[in-house]
Structure formats: structure tokens, C-alpha cells
Amino acid sequence: MQIPDTPLYDVIIAGAGPVGLFLACELRMTGCSVLILEKAQHPHSPLKSLPFGLRGLSVPTIESFDRRGLLEPLKARAASREKPASHWMQQQRRAGGHFAGIQFFHDQIDATQWPYRLPGPIGSVAADMESIEAVLAIRAETLGAEIRRGWSVEAFSQSIDRVTVDTAGETVHGRWLVGCDGGRSSVRKAAGIGFAGTDPEFxxxxxxxxxxxxxxxxxxxxxxxxxxxxxxxxxxxxxxxxxxxxxxxxxxxxxxxxxxxxxxxxxxxxxxxxxxxxxxxDRACQATNYRAGRVLLAGDAAHIHSPLGGQGLNLGLGDAVNLGWKLAATIRGEAPAGLLDSYSTERHPVGAQILDWSRAQVGLMRPGRSSRALEAIVRDLIDTRDGATYFAARVWGVSLRYDLGGGHPLVGRSAPDFELADGTRLSELLRTGKGLLLDFGAQPSFQALASRWRGRIDYVASEIRDRLGLIALLVRPDGIVAWASEQAADTEEASRTAARWFGGPNAG
Missing domain, CATH: 3.30.70.2450 (Alpha-Beta Plaits)
Known part of the structure; x- marks a missing residue:
């Protein structure tokens, strides 16, 4: 195969799985040029189809897809696929998930323990991997991402301003390289990034x-x-x-x-x-860092664990939505100091927690009387209202919160999907890929603040059907609340927060 020319791409992504494709969508939405190199010649595999390809999407993944207008296309495509009869579906009670096979049920869960989540459907959406990849690939190509199948990253070198990648006898150039190429990632190995963890037991x-x-x-x-x-x-x-x-x-x-x-x-x-x-x-390993110079890792290239509980896909998609806007801002020259490094700072602890969640399930599954005794205790706990709510929050991803500092308990959490007076939802407002300053009180000082970051932050002033006691909040492009206030606060704190995540204000 011959490449007619070798342009300098903003980002080269190794791997056209869901993580690489979602990352490409995030980058193209902001105008970055993207080349995806995928080792496999074809996207189809029987393991991506039902029944083995069935995946449950967590709440953060569902929200991310909804905020990018991908949820309804995915649900429509997945609904057209004939789902196999599952023993989970034969029960009278609606199962919400499991921990090492021990189920919790929707009728046990107390959603009032999650005070910053608005009422609505909470749980998971099931879709097969083939549908997930197809929807993401269509969106990535529609946005202008270039996907080359049958190409793998064989070697690369990086300089102060670019990464040179050798693939299939050709050379391509990018400002950044992101390894989304699985647990045996050639990008991770070539970058010399450590991969530490525990050996398999089964x-x-x-x-x-x-x-x-x-x-x-x-x-x-x-x-x-x-x-x-x-x-x-x-x-x-x-x-x-x-x-x-x-x-x-x-x-x-x-x-x-x-x-x-x-x-x-x-x-x-x-x-x-x-x-x-x-x-x-059940081998569980994690990259010691998600970045080495101009090379970054996401998805299984950054962390692997057993598929128990279906956390791996969701963890990788969370990497993509966290990294995309930060890398794009860096490419545009708008990123404040440390923004790109916050990707590893925020996502590494989340990955470590999921790995330990997986290890805990393995401990419960081991043959032997000790494990069966522990299983009996966990069954008793998960059958309580508080227990089922705790496990649901962990399995569904409702408990996800980044340590961003700030005094309000909503900071670092996913923004509630507020409904504006005209029926527009917050998720729809995030489809531009920009930050959002949502002002429930139409305060002129907030409008002036947002204008200083015009092009990076959208400003919306509106009455809200249920504002949860808030008067304003600043939301990052990935849907995470960066600042929130329950009273008519001065704009200084909001301005400092905007500068922290969006760089310096526009001149004038």
C-alpha cells in the first residue's frame, strides 16, 4: 500500500476500537486533523456480535453519548439486533447488575442517596460491540477522521514538535500519538511506559x-x-x-x-x-503513567482487568471523553499549564479503582470455604437497601467524582441533565464540544465573564425546572462540573476556575 503524501496530522490514533473512534470524534468536533491506524483489515468479528459482544453502558458512558448526539443512533441500531435470551431476563425482578455474580435489583436502590442526580432513568443501556463501533465509526468519518485498516504502528520516534510513525513500510507524521491499541499495546511498549499489576489466577x-x-x-x-x-x-x-x-x-x-x-x-x-x-x-495491570512526551495512552492500552461486571469498555470510553477536549485545547494553543497532564492525574485513580473492584470479585469467586463464607456475607449486604445502592453507584458509575478542589459537592461530578424552560436539556447544550456557563439567574456579571472566553465557553441564561438549589455552574466540555454556586456569588472564583480549565481570557 502507498500513501500518496505524508501530511502532518494533529493526532495519530493507534486502534479503531470504540475508544480510538470516540477519541477521534472528540478531536474532529473541534477541528483537529486525525488519522486512525487499525491493525485489523476488517472491523467485523464474531466476538463483537451477540451473544459475546453484548456490553452494558454505564451512566457516564450513556451521558457522554447523549451529550454528543450518539445515544439515540446507538439505541436504534442495537434495538435492530436480535438479543439472545439471557437468564438475567427470565427473572420477575429487574436486575440492575452484579458483583461477582451476586445480583442487585432496581427495586432495592435508593436514588435519593444521590442528591445531585435528577430523577429519570438510571442504569445501563445494552448494546453489542459491533453496533457501538459502527455508530462511532460513522460519526468519526462523517466528521472527517481518516481510518486506515490493515495498518499497525510498528515503531515511532518523537521530537520536540512531532511524532514520526512507521507503519506498513510507510512513514506518517503527527503532532501527537495516542495508543488505543489494546492490552498488548505496541505504542505503550515502544514508549517505554511501565505496565504494573497482578498476574492471573484463572x-x-x-x-x-x-x-x-x-x-x-x-x-x-x-x-x-x-x-x-x-x-x-x-x-x-x-x-x-x-x-x-x-x-x-x-x-x-x-x-x-x-x-x-x-x-x-x-x-x-x-x-x-x-x-x-x-x-x-483476570490479569490486572495499569500503565504507570498515561503520557510519555507526545505519546498518550487510553483504553486497554492503559489498563487491563477481567471483564467481570463489564467495566472495561466504559473505563476506556471515559478516558476518551476526558482526553479529547484537553488534547484539542493543547493543539489549538489554548490550554492552560498542566491541562494535558490532568488527563493522567484524573483518569489514573479511576483506572486503579476499577482494577481493585475486579480483583475483589476474583477474591469472592475463588473455590474454597473462605470464599463461600465471604460470598454469604456480601449477599446479605447487597440484599439491603443501603448495600444495593452502594453497589449500584459503583457498578453504574454514579459515584464517579474527580478531585478538582472547590467547596461545592457537585464539583468534579457529572453535571445534572437540567431541563431549561424551553425544554432544552443540558446534554443538548454540550454538543458543541465547548464548556458551558449555565446561569439560572440571568446575572449580567456572568454574561460578561463568559464573553471573555467566547469561542471556548458557551453562555446560557434560563429558568430551570429543577435547579437543585443552584444559581450557576460552569461545566467542562466533558460534562464535568468545574464550579457551582448556590448563591449570588461574585465572579472572581468562577473566573479563576475558567482560567484554570480554559486558559487565559480573550484579549479585550
Whole structure:
């Protein structure tokens, strides 16, 4: 393959998965030129389709998609896909999620414990990976991102003002390089960024099989003296075998899968056909830093863990929405000192917390009496109203808060989706990719403040249906509240906050 010319792109992204595509959308929305290099020739994979490709989107992900006008297209596309019958859906009560297979339910959750969330649907939206990638790819290309499939980052070098990337025998140039190329990231390795964590304790299997005696298996998740398995009729099975990860990435044949299934389930089952199979582990590692010079990491390139609870995709998409506006502001020369470094400062603790959440579930799943005793205690806790609310807040991402300083408890949290007097929602106001100063009192001083950052901050003055006691708030482009006030405060604090996140004010 030949590239006709080698322009200097603002950003080269390695990896056209959901994280790389979402990051490309964020960058193109602000006018940055983007080249995505994807190793795979084609985006299609049976593991991205149902049933294995099914993913639950957390509240922060749902909000991010809604704020960019992507949620409805995704829901429409996902709704057109035939979903497999799941044992979770056969229950009378509506499951809200689980911790190591221990379910919590919507009717147990006390949303009044989240005082800065407006009433409305809270939970997750389910979509298959193929639909998620397709919607993001369409948006990225519509915005003008260039996607080259069959291209991988083989090596790169960086100078004071650019990164030179060798790929498929050609060389491309960018001001920045972002590795969104998975857990075995070549970008991370070439950048010399450490990847520290814990080794695997088990091999996980996701298989689709034909069984001669499927009636012997009960649907649902089951702990056994040898491990754990989950069964959904007629032949979708997930298994966890505590073998230290020995069988991960090995060639999976029918006899091997049958042997593992028999050992884990304790049932003399016959696998007549192996239709689809993949393995995974609970290895949990995190990049020591998300940046090395002009190279940044996001998604699985920055952190890996077991897929228990479906946190990985959401964690990576959170990286993309946090990084996008900061990198764009840096490219435009508008970023205040330290803005780009705040990406790692904010997202690294979030990743570390998710890794520990994953490790805690593994501890509960280990075979043995101690783990079963601990499981019984957690079941009792999760069956209480406070317990279910705590687990929902963690699993759904409602508890996410960055340490941004500031006295108001809403600072660092996702902005409530306020409804203006004309019916416009806050999420719609964020579709420009700019910051937002929302003034509930139409105070001239706030309008004057916003005008000093015109082009970077939009100003909206309106009555609000439920203002939660607030009179004004400043929201970052990623939807995070940077400043909030419950009284007619002077504008000095708001001005300092605007300068912290949006750089110096416009001249004049």
C-alpha cells in the first residue's frame, strides 16, 4: 500500500476500537486533523456480535453519548439486533447488575442517596460491540477522521514538535500519538511506559456449544468446588477455571472445552460441537503513567482487568471523553499549564479503582470455604437497601467524582441533565464540544465573564425546572462540573476556575 503524501496530522490514533473512534470524534468536533491506524483489515468479528459482544453502558458512558448526539443512533441500531435470551431476563425482578455474580435489583436502590442526580432513568443501556463501533465509526468519518485498516504502528520516534510513525513500510507524521491499541499495546511498549499489576489466577472461557444433554445444566451462574460457570440456553457458557491463566490463548478444541466444562460443573456433559470459543483472564495491570512526551495512552492500552461486571469498555470510553477536549485545547494553543497532564492525574485513580473492584470479585469467586463464607456475607449486604445502592453507584458509575478542589459537592461530578424552560436539556447544550456557563439567574456579571472566553465557553441564561438549589455552574466540555454556586456569588472564583480549565481570557 502507498500513501500518496505524508501530511502532518494533529493526532495519530493507534486502534479503531470504540475508544480510538470516540477519541477521534472528540478531536474532529473541534477541528483537529486525525488519522486512525487499525491493525485489523476488517472491523467485523464474531466476538463483537451477540451473544459475546453484548456490553452494558454505564451512566457516564450513556451521558457522554447523549451529550454528543450518539445515544439515540446507538439505541436504534442495537434495538435492530436480535438479543439472545439471557437468564438475567427470565427473572420477575429487574436486575440492575452484579458483583461477582451476586445480583442487585432496581427495586432495592435508593436514588435519593444521590442528591445531585435528577430523577429519570438510571442504569445501563445494552448494546453489542459491533453496533457501538459502527455508530462511532460513522460519526468519526462523517466528521472527517481518516481510518486506515490493515495498518499497525510498528515503531515511532518523537521530537520536540512531532511524532514520526512507521507503519506498513510507510512513514506518517503527527503532532501527537495516542495508543488505543489494546492490552498488548505496541505504542505503550515502544514508549517505554511501565505496565504494573497482578498476574492471573484463572482462565476464563466464553464458548458457544451444542450439548447432547443440555437439560442437565441449570441456567444462571453457579459456584462449584472447582470454579464457576454461567449457562444460558441453548449453549452459551462462561466458565472460570482457577489454573493461573495457563490455558489462555491456547488453541481451543472441543475435547478441551468438554473436559473443562465437566470439571467445573461436576456434570458428565457431552459437547457435540464447538461453534465459537475465546479465553480471557483476570490479569490486572495499569500503565504507570498515561503520557510519555507526545505519546498518550487510553483504553486497554492503559489498563487491563477481567471483564467481570463489564467495566472495561466504559473505563476506556471515559478516558476518551476526558482526553479529547484537553488534547484539542493543547493543539489549538489554548490550554492552560498542566491541562494535558490532568488527563493522567484524573483518569489514573479511576483506572486503579476499577482494577481493585475486579480483583475483589476474583477474591469472592475463588473455590474454597473462605470464599463461600465471604460470598454469604456480601449477599446479605447487597440484599439491603443501603448495600444495593452502594453497589449500584459503583457498578453504574454514579459515584464517579474527580478531585478538582472547590467547596461545592457537585464539583468534579457529572453535571445534572437540567431541563431549561424551553425544554432544552443540558446534554443538548454540550454538543458543541465547548464548556458551558449555565446561569439560572440571568446575572449580567456572568454574561460578561463568559464573553471573555467566547469561542471556548458557551453562555446560557434560563429558568430551570429543577435547579437543585443552584444559581450557576460552569461545566467542562466533558460534562464535568468545574464550579457551582448556590448563591449570588461574585465572579472572581468562577473566573479563576475558567482560567484554570480554559486558559487565559480573550484579549479585550
Amino acid at each position: 482462565t476464563g472461557y466464553s464458548v458457544q456449544v451444542e450439548l447432547a444433554d443440555a437439560a442437565l445444566l441449570q441456567p444462571g451462574r453457579h459456584y462449584t468446588p472447582s470454579g464457576m460457570y454461567t449457562y444460558a440456553a441453548p449453549g452459551t457458557i462462561a466458565m472460570v477455571d482457577f489454573d493461573g491463566g495457563a490455558a489462555h490463548r491456547s488453541e481451543l478444541k472441543r475435547e478441551h472445552v468438554k473436559a473443562v466444562l465437566r470439571r467445573i460443573s461436576g456434570i458428565d456433559l457431552t459437547v457435540t460441537a464447538l461453534q465459537l470459543a475465546t479465553t480471557w483472564t
